[in-house]
Amino acid sequence: MRVPAEARVDLDAIGDNIGLLRERAGGAEVMAMVKAEAYGHGLVEAAGAALAGGASWLGVAKLAEALRLRAAGVTVRTLVCLGVPGEPYEDAVARDVDLTVGAVWLLDEIVRAAERAGRPARIHLKADTGMSRGGVRGRDWEALVDAALKAEAEGQVRVAGVMSHFACADEPGHPSIAAQLGAFTEMLGYAEKAGARFEVRHIANSAAALTLPEARFDLVRPGIAAYGLTPVPAAGTFGLRPAMTLVAAAALVKRVPAGSGVSYGHTYHTERDTTLAVVPAGYGDGIPRHGSNLLQVLAGGRRRTIAGRVCMDQFVIDLGGDTLAAGDEIVLFGPGDRGEPTAQEWAEALGTISYEIVTRIGSRVPRTYPGGGR
Numbered sequence: 001m002r003v004p005a006e007a008r009v010d011l012d013a014i015g016d017n018i019g020l021l022r023e024r025a026g027g028a029e030v031m032a033m034v035k036a037e038a039y040g041h042g043l044v045e046a047a048g049a050a051l052a053g054g055a056s057w058l059g060v061a062k063l064a065e066a067l068r069l070r071a072a073g074v075t076v077r078t079l080v081c082l083g084v085p086g087e088p089y090e091d092a093v094a095r096d097v098d099l100t101v102g103a104v105w106l107l108d109e110i111v112r113a114a115e116r117a118g119r120p121a122r123i124h125l126k127a128d129t130g131m132s133r134g135g136v137r138g139r140d141w142e143a144l145v146d147a148a149l150k151a152e153a154e155g156q157v158r159v160a161g162v163m164s165h166f167a168c169a170d171e172p173g174h175p176s177i178a179a180q181l182g183a184f185t186e187m188l189g190y191a192e193k194a195g196a197r198f199e200v201r202h203i204a205n206s207a208a209a210l211t212l213p214e215a216r217f218d219l220v221r222p223g224i225a226a227y228g229l230t231p232v233p234a235a236g237t238f239g240l241r242p243a244m245t246l247v248a249a250a251a252l253v254k255r256v257p258a259g260s261g262v263s264y265g266h267t268y269h270t271e272r273d274t275t276l277a278v279v280p281a282g283y284g285d286g287i288p289r290h291g292s293n294l295l296q297v298l299a300g301g302r303r304r305t306i307a308g309r310v311c312m313d314q315f316v317i318d319l320g321g322d323t324l325a326a327g328d329e330i331v332l333f334g335p336g337d338r339g340e341p342t343a344q345e346w347a348e349a350l351g352t353i354s355y356e357i358v359t360r361i362g363s364r365v366p367r368t369y370p371g372g373g374r
């Protein structure tokens with residue numbers, strides 16, 4: 001290792017996970033969600049791996065992410081899922097980026113951008129079927145559909161898709177799931193009766209794509225599953241392979257006497273004469289400070305718990321009777337097949353979700369792509 005810490009991303013795992021999702025999608029297209037730096041895995045690299053694995057669309061949250069894909073030469077259909085005022089929508093239209101529209105004011109803004117760009121904007125209407133986050137419902141849905149179809153008739157937009165998002169798809173059997181599916185079907189019905197001809201109707205995230213065949217429609221939008229992490233921990237791994245392995249090189253290994261207080265606040269004391277190793281990754285790299293005295297890592301083939309507080313740039317582990325050489329590799333989390341913790345295990349220990357563990361790994365940690373991918 002030439003850096004203190006790195007996140008190794010197995011691009012073949014991403015490709016294989018997309019392949020598995022495609023099989024489970026039963027003919028529906030796969031939009032790989034690559035927002036937030038592809039959940040920390042690297043936007044452009046992960047997008048390439050997902051496309052190689054059979055995804056035919058990419059999804060991002062923010063327009064800047066889509067424009068970065070275009071700048072990198074990625075021309076596949078790409079949907080921006082979050083609509084906010086004042087974005088450079090003219091650039092989106094010029095670069096053939098699909099836009100999600102969940103409000104009439106946003107439609108108006110995009111229509112004006114399309115007029116400036118001199119071509120229609122491709123949009124997906126966002127229905128609020130019960131998450132009460134983005135999109136509209138009730139009369140507002142009817143108004144949005146009517147306004148969008150009018151803009152389509154006038155050549156300012158192409159209403160390419162209709163979408164919604166589940167609140168509780170990771171809890172199979174939750175009553176809101178059936179309620180949201182029912183609302184989606186009803187809202188689709190209104191739009192189609194009003195004359196909408198959608199290319200793609202979509203509502204399924206990873207959890208729904210894997211557990212809810214009736215939610216697949218024309219396209220599924222998996223994120224976390226593409227990176228090999230389970231969207232429904234209680235239901236197992238679905239055969240997915242975690243793509244990210246976070247490693248660090250032991251920075252310093254030294255003997256200390258019994259009773260030594262370790263790291264800020266001395267929240268850990270050595271019980272006996274022992275060997276400590278300094279691991280050069282801290283909360284400035286995205287290691288949660290709440291993981292102090294809690295999270296485990298794999299060092300010298302054994303699990304060790306972080307000793308004392310996680311600092312900005314480093315933390316300490318107590319090797320007991322073992323030792324390491326400076327530079328030896330310590331695995332913080334990974335697929336788990338060598339005995340290391342998984343991101344899911346870290347998430348459970350911290351009371352969060354695996355999404356946050358991989359996404360928060362900071363820009364100071366280089367992403368490397370051993371094997372290169374297909």
Ligand SMILES: *Cc1c(COP(=O)(O)O)cnc(C)c1O
Pocket residue numbers: 033035061081165204205206207221222223224225231
């Ligand atoms: C992030 C996101 C997804 C993917 O969710 P996962 O649970 O990671 O599969 C799907 N759709 C939208 C609109 C999203 O923002």
